[in-house]
Amino acid sequence: MERYSSDADTTAPNSSLSSAASSTGSLARCSSLSRLSFDCSPSAAVAAAATSCSPPRASVLLRPHRSCDVAWAAIRAASTTSAAPLGPRDFKLVRRIGGGDIGTVYLCRLRSSPERESPCMYAMKVVDRRAVARKQKLGRAAAEKRILRQLDHPFLPTLFADFDATPHFSCAVMEFCPGGDLHSLRHRMPSRRFPLPSARFYAAEVLLAIEYLHMMGIVYRDLKPENVLIRADGHIMLTDFDLSLQSTTSPSLDTDTDDEASGGASCFPDHLLRFKRRRNAVAAPRPRFVAEPVDARSCSFVGTHEYVAPEVASGGAHGAAVDWWAYGVFLYELIYGRTPFAGATNEATLRNIVRRPLAFPSGSGSLARFMD
Template identity: 60%
Template sequence: MLESGSGRDSGMSLETVNSTTQRTSMSSGSESICSTSFSRLSFDLLPISSPESLSIKPHRSSDFAYTAIRKSSLTFRDFHLLRRIGSGDIGTVYLCRLRDSDDDDPASYYAMKVVDKDAVAIKKKSHRAEMERKILKMLDHPFLPSLYAEFEASHFSCIVMEFCSGGDLHSLRHRHHRNRFSLSSARFYAAEVLVALEYLHMLGIIYRDLKPENVLVRSDGHIMLSDFDLSMCSHAIPSVESSPDCFPKDEALDVSCTRPHSNLTPFACLSKRLFRSRKVQTFQSNRLFVAEPVEARSCSFVGTHEYVSPEVASGKSHGNAVDWWSFGIFIYEMVYGRTPFAGPSNEATLRNIIKKPLSFPTATPSSTLEMHARNLVSGLLNKDPNRRLGSKRGAADVKMHPFFVGLNLALIRMVTPPEVPGLRRHKTTPLFTVKDNNGKRSCSSSRQQHTTSSFDYF
């Protein structure tokens, strides 16, 4: 079985679909762990949704784990549950493998998210589980999860996805000096998250829960976003718009544009000889494809305290701009090892988000790349959502920032990641999420008392 350490810094070998750390997602509803009694559990064969009924994911066509699981109709009996590897507000995640697969084959491991339908119905959160399932069926992207299979087991709903052996970026960051990544590593992870957000927004999906705990690391070192139960579905109207000749200056930092104009070309990574159409060959370099759900609005109070935007913290309606705010917080934490508005309590954090000006650990940046990072973060962390970078044209504007100069974002999946964890075998005890007397979620090892789900007996 695979290892899980203890404390918040653990999980380097776990696919924690819902983070088991103190910094957890919040929503308008109550927070608790789904659990049930053992006597209610029955694994009689129920009507299932077979792998064949799910849409084919072209980018997974060469993935052995994906093709192996789609060979026949599946039920819970076809899987061997190895251990519990994560739990959250609406479900529990288990490491599993197909019963007829080889123990030593890294491609035979999967992550199974189990939702107690009765428990989430009592908490009136069934819509969140359905939203996540709906979104997973829509996704087909290298940096987003693929729904491998889904089926019912008694009163449980099960979905099977890829297992990410590298843990999450929160845990990975804590393994580095001063709990932060190098600027080049932070830029790589930010670039892949940016590409994933662009795809989601093109589908009209506002993520609303971006944080390092939800950015998982695959065995090849590339990332995968997880947890879509707080996401919102809307509509994005594609359009082609003119781009500025140069990225606008930030008045506070006075950063001049250094990004070559030629890099703005949407098809820069491809030779013109590949296109038969003369119109495509003569495509103007200052034209950008934009598909951003700018009309989407919600009044729900969701997110993670350190990552929520000012409009959410103040109880106002919000839209697509919340993802670009959290993207700015994400980059700040990757570079500096902490979030910019964290306070001694959740209430203090929300006050800081609304009122405290953005500041950086040092008065001046140490390099040109850090100067660009600060400029980008400043644009993303504009407290006015209407003036926030990305709020109008989304990733089309963010990708043009000098911080990403030299990166071919269209082919970022072909770049060698800063770290390649692979699939490792480990021996320590797993973590379980428990709650204190105040209802606050925290980490606990198996040596501490915890609520056990009936699934843990199998």
């Protein structure tokens, strides 16, 4: 599916993150990796995590949820045994595994890992600054690293190290996801749709990832199955941030009674919320944790056509709500095997998003069973 972006954000720079992993079976092994040569001196700091049993060095960034991971342990061992920060000479590129608008992604491993053992594999994204400059997207490439350095969540990318290979090539070492993406996985399912237990599982993990991004002030703006990668353990990793919008947000506790308890409007049928309303009627109001990037506004047309919200399709300003619209389209596709507004052309798709009411396949109770 075609993606589109225009650089007209009004409040903050875009960020970018090419897919850190993809299904690699169809990609050939590279003996010579284009013009990129790693026979040069390292020139930047390492972002490596400390384990809980040893104090961190000044250049080490903590990632609490991955502090005991074997991939972190290997990175830390390599960084502590080297006199200089980790750099290009510490990694061996294996093959190209993907690429995008901002850079190219390679499968790699640490050179210090013994050949006879099963080494930890990583995904290294290489950005050619000259090529990105010609596309006028240097701001995105810089914003990408800013976002990656902030993230610490089980369902989002982990930045192990970043450095410059040459004055023109910037490298970011991240986690390798060998399971491919949800789009490819869905096409291998019967009827090209997921069983409801699987759809619930993936939807729940994506929901947590989006909530975390919003808490960090990041509007994702490109949710789709192609951007949801599968780790070796079966859990997901949301990737590809090149269309993201970052703002400043301050988490707070909201003590107001929520809309559901006070009888406000809801998109869900009344019978699904009846029990919750009865429970809330007798319970004292509890404060809610609120951390939405409400000040993030943009007039850019960004995203993939089938997933953009009506305000984007009609050319209006938009904010964090576009992620929840895309999440609804994402759920629909997982359950029914197609998106709800796809037309014969991109223009027809955008017209459908703005004008056509949402409809579900006749005789289908999948959504009701999903909500049970």
